Amino acid sequence: MAPATAAVVTVPLGPEAPTRAGVWAAILTSVHRAGLLPDEALYRAVVALAGGSGDPGDIARAALAQVSTSLGLTVIGPVPETARAAVLRDAREAHGVSLRFDRPATADTALERALRAGDLAEADRVAWREHPFTSPLGGRLTRLEPSDLREYPMLALRAGVAMYARDQTRGRADAYFTVATRSGSRIGELTEPVPRAVAHAVMSMAHRRLGDNERMLHHTHRAVEVLEPIAIARRATGQEAEAVAMGLDQAGISLYLGGDGMAARRVFEALAVHAAAAELPVRINRAQALLALLDAVEGRMNSTEQRLLRIDPSAWPEGWDGSHLAKPAHIAKASLLTSRADPMGALEVLRLVESDYPTADFWGPMHVIRLTAAGLAEDEQLMARFVQDAEAHPGPRLPRTAASMDLGHAIISGLAPHIVAPRPPYAARSEAARAISALALVRTRPAAAAEAAASIENGMPAVQIFVLLVRFLAAREQDRPAAAAEVAALANHHGLWSPFAMLTAPERELLRALAPEGALAEFDHYRTRALTGQGDVVLTEGEHRVLAALATGASRPEMARDLHLSLNTVKSHLRALYLKLGVTTRDQALQRARSLGLMRRHG
Missing domain, CATH: 1.10.10.10 (Winged helix-like DNA-binding domain superfamily/Winged helix DNA-binding domain)
Structure with missing residues (x-):
């Protein structure tokens, strides 16, 4: 037992069963958060543990030697028996450290035993039979190089997923996914429907990382046709429940990046139902974060705010606030801050998730928010830098990415045409970009702009507000009051005011004069704060x-x-x-x- 004067530290783990190195990384992070471990010691240890550059016990003991008090550690979360035994042995050899686990050990799987024995052929064979991808198997598997796994594509896929889940190793994931994509035809060897569907979902992730839209969507649809009915019927429990949630998560992201936002929303709604029924708090948060992001992309800012309020910060395990699971929530919050007059605050939030900006699944929304926030702050230097960043790092080669690039071009050309020249509406690749281009055109060719806007069928508020602004500016004088009332009502209903920043000062004055009294009060307040940098936060x-x-x-x-x-x-x-x-x-x-x-x- 630790002495009575020992510092007591609780160490929460994520929902996935970690490795020996993963447990020590969580312990050291918690000790650091308690103010007991220096920053530099934590940094060196975590890098060494992630890279597998030494024995995890030796690395942990060297870091803990810099703690000036005895420690009483309680680890909360599932840990396989072999990892638990190794961590307890490490702790016994550390001076002044007492450690206990608050849950029974999880049983080693056949896959873990095969990996421990170094039998990759058996591991590859067993991996197709077991519930795939519900534990990272991190250290042992990710120490293998992609070249070692050319004959073992399922193991390569598992390694890619484990790499992608951690910020420190995400850049290495694609090499494993390249090897893994060879295994697509073998998924049919799985006889159980849920493992087979989850394998399809994760294979869709591998293909989207590599920019293969056709194969990504093939595997996505195969996953959704099995997992969505299970989720809606609330049939999955236990280990299967986490597997279903993970599969729905990845399938929904693939649908979104493939350009089918409606299908993605349906899958994320199914994830929300399933996570609530199966009592998976992290996945409940994740579902709300993904839906909040979709709402933000579509311009439904009031709905975005309500969804973000449903996220329970205490349900995220410690240290996951900047992880891949929480990223959609951060991006949605940044979008909300932009629409609520705090563009610089939005950029601050995005800095939490920009470590893998060039290859992020949500590169598109991040790109659009960065440009919009910089434009609303009228920071031309920042706008130019973000344009250059996007050209140098254009994100995954998928339909949604191309549409975001197109939309970003339209936004900058609308806010700062001397940085990026406007394109005619017919040259735009997305209806959102076409609507913004029509707004630029209406000042010189109102009839052509009105015709272009009338052809836009996209019903998203973010698009329709631009369409209504074009209609207002192109309307005959007697029709403008009705058009002004319509666009102000839509903006108020969804809490979306950023499109109004693309109007010239005389155009805004005209809209203000013709709209119902007070209809633009929120925008006026918003614009003043955006330009002065005063993101006023009012607390109860x-x-x-x-x-x-x-x-x-x-x-x-x-x-x-x-x-x-x-x-x-x-x-x-x-x-x-x-x-x-x-x-x-x-x-x-x-x-x-x-x-x-x-x-x-x-x-």
Whole structure:
């Protein structure tokens, strides 16, 4: 047992069974968050553990030697027996460290045993029979080079998934996916429908990483036809439930990147139903994050805000705030901040997820938000840099990426035509870009612009507001009040005001004069704050009190006790506070609050 004076640290793990190195990385991260491990020690250890450059126990003990107090560690989460035994042995050899696990060990799978024995042929054969992709098998598998796996494509796929799940190794994933795509025809060897469907979903991920849209969609549809009915019927439980959730997640992303947003939304809705029924809190958050991102892309900002409020920050395991699972929530928050008059705040949020910007699944929304935020802040230097970034790193070669590039060009040409010259509507590749191009054209050729806008059938609010602006500017004088009322009503309904920034000052004055009184008040407030950099955050009294409690380091139960609130009320205040600040962790919230002067208001 640790001495009575030992520092007690709780170490939460993710839902996937980790390796020995993964457990130690989580332990060291938690010790660092407790203020006991120096930044440099954590950095060196995590890099070494991720790269497999030494014995995990030796790496961990060297880092823990820099902790000045005894430690009592409690690890919360599933860990395979072999990894658990190795970590306990490592801890016994570390000075002043007491460690316990709060759950029974998970059984080693046949795949893990084959890998441990170095029998890759058996591992490849067994991998097709077992539930695939519900544990990363990280260290042992990812230490194999792609060339070692040319005859073992399923193992290559597993390695690619494990690599992609971690920021430190994501850049290596595509080499494994290249090997893995050879295995597509062997998926039929799986006899059980769920493992086969999940394998199709992850194979779609491999093909989308490599830019093969046709094969990506082939595997996606094979996955969805099995997994979606299971999810809607709420039939999956146990290990199968996590596998179904993972398959739906990846299939929905592939549909989105393949250009079918409606089908992607349907799959993400099925994921939300399934995750709630199976009580998978991380996947519940993930489903809401993905749906919030779709809403943001379509311009449904009020809906985006409501979905983000449903995300429970406490349900994300510690350290996952910047992970691949939380990225859609960050991007949706950045889009919301842009629409709510805080473009620089939006760019701050995007910095949390930009480590793999050139190859990210959600490169398109990130690209559009970056350009929009820089344009609304009227920072031409930043706009030019983002344009150059996009040209140098054009993202995955898929339909949605091409449409985002086209939309980004239209946005910059609308906000700063001297940086990027406008294109005529007929040259636009997407209806969103065509609508923005029509807005630029309406000033010189109103009839042609109105004709181009009338041909646009896309019903997304982000597109329709531009169509209505073109109709307003091209309308006869007697028809303009009705057109002004229509566009103001749509913008208010969805909380989307950024398109109005592309109007000239005289055009905005005309719209303001003809729209119903007060209809553009929100936009006027928004525009003033955007140009002055004053992203005014208004907190309720309850949020103020919780913010002050955050600064003391109090836990959620301690806040509830000290503030005389229920724990659920504290969680609700925290969700609203984090959303308004555009953050996901305590440290980020305090830093953002200080930068906005909110902490000074508490004395």
